[in-house]
Amino acid sequence: MADPSSYRPKPGDIPDSPGVYRFRDEHRRVIYVGKAKSLRQRLANYFQDLAGLHPRTRTMVTTAASVEWTVVSTEVEALQLEYSWIKEYDPRFNVKYRDDKSYPYLAVTMNEQFPRVQVMRGHKKKGVRYFGPYGHAWAIRDTVDLLLRVFPVRTCSAGVFKNAARTGRPCLLGYIGKCSAPCVGRISAEDHRELAEEFCDFMAGRTGAYLRRLEERMTQAAEEMEYERAARLRDDIGALKKAMEKNAVVLADATDADLIAVAEDELEAAVQIFHVRGGRVRGQRGWVTDKVEEVTTGALVEHALQQLYGEESGDAVPKEVLVPALPDPVEPVQQWLTERRGSGVSLRIPQRGDKKALMETVQRNAQQALALHKTKRASDLTTRSRALEEIAEALDLDSAPLRIECYDISHLQGDDVVASMVVFEDGLQRKSEYRRFQIKGFEGQDDVRSMHEVITRRFRRYLAEKEKTGEWAENGQDADGEILAPDGSPLAGAGLVDGALTEDDGRPKRFAYPPQLVVVDGGQPQVAAAQRALDELGIDDIAVCGLAKRLEEVWLPGDDDPVVLPRTSEGLYLLQRIRDEAHRFAITYQRTKRAKRFRAGPLDEVPGLGETRKRALIKHFGSVKRLRSATIDQIREVPGIGLKTAETIAAALAQAAPAAPAVNTATGEIMEDEQDTAYGTTPDAPGEPVPTGAPDE
16 A cells, blocks of 8 residues: 555646546556646645545555646547546546446448448447447347338348349348348449438438328329329338337427436446437437446536547437536536537536426436346345455454344434334345334434434343343343343343233244344444443344444444445445445334324324224314314214213313414414314325334334
């Protein structure tokens, strides 16, 4: 590991002008390429105190052994040179998009004497017209099969073409009218090329004029009573329309545009691109990348534009490129795209209308692509095993932690403080083991104290289960029969064992299984609180760590410095997934709990009164105000309400103070019964239901 100060250039030696810089390691390999409007200002950012750098940037500068730069005259030249060097050196710390598949294109080889229509993958060749990319090769073949009726262009390979020319007999497509058979001289090279150009024009979106010409020819043939030719033209028009229907119109103004969307998290980013030509989606592709460097969404968009159009020119670069965020600065990128196209290119964020709606669709595709990528990565057995081994090695555990529990605290400014516990076994979610907690020991906001309470309650229940199995029955009870912890101290709350811990439906008892590793969402304070809770209970065979979200550092009890796992570590990826799942589960419960509190009313204080009868009362009387003024006999008229229940309701409402009336802040109008809909049609707050077997603890 190199010290950046050992190769730091003097500030006066670095020019204050646009340029491109390269970091090299001790073996002279280029590990990072970047561009800057001012080389002096940008490079100074890399040579500050290491503690102030992002972990990924810190890893890069300590891996490097030298830095060099090249001065250019404009930011556009810097963009072009950066792209060329990234392509040439393939530096490990740069963002590199990788295709999840090799996308097929519909290609027309206009560089041959007799152009051929075929499916092509891989690098694009000069003189070949490309359309797509398509999601599947069969989609191309279906389209071509429909169009060959109208545009009978050659589709055979060079070997088949030469053999047909030698024998004087065309292939099967020539006999059935789906090839003009230039191999045997049925059509001249010039006419065949014109036919291929018409095919390309149709695929490029210029369909309306061609269809109108065919309809005019069909009408003319019918007027001249050439009905067979008219019928053939009619069928040709039907085939073309059927081919067009495969790509629905998404933009009514026949726009040519590419839409780029990005879905990202701390480690990875997924990019989806929709190619729209003539208002129709003509192709789609997507990439997933590791975020080796700290980049913004705008920077990810810039890298995607470089990869998309770095080798393109002319019409391959559309007039309009719609993105979720603009690169900073945007002018050099826009000028670079304009130079590649040869005319103006609009690079912007859609704000309204069809284009914004289509961008939302592309964004959903990007999010699904990222989720699918993570699912595939998480479901791989070899990857999970490697992740658990890396965690065990980093935390110095005796064996891989096959059961991991993660805890997170959630609240809203100190109100409705709750906690979550999620369980991963063998690297996979075990949702039936999830638990949620209400913080009961105190009120207010104190994440450290909350974490101590949750860990204590969870492992008290574990010790109670352990004692119940007789694992330490010799000294598991005192003279009064009170359940004791292994250290001999009374186990508070253990009197609930006979009732609360018995499962009658065959499910495993709650909290019966200990984890090998406890992960808490937080840094040193939360880790110390969790470890203190375990120490107080006498538990010394369960490891504890914390994952701090800001820098993704792993904290261990008693350590002053965190454990920094490598960026490519599968162990870090698994810990992040566990932490994020705990956060999701906690915040879902907190939102649900808060929504219930907002909808609470005086009827909630009536013992034994369920939701069904609450709704029946409100439906019968119309509001709590009218119910409060009703007599016991009137309350008994509601179906399901008996004398005793009616008396209880009347007594509870008489004791409860009337709620303050709601006020419309815009008009000052008092809305007396606004809150009486608490048991009516007020929708539930967004959130997910708790899995079966995960009650409040």
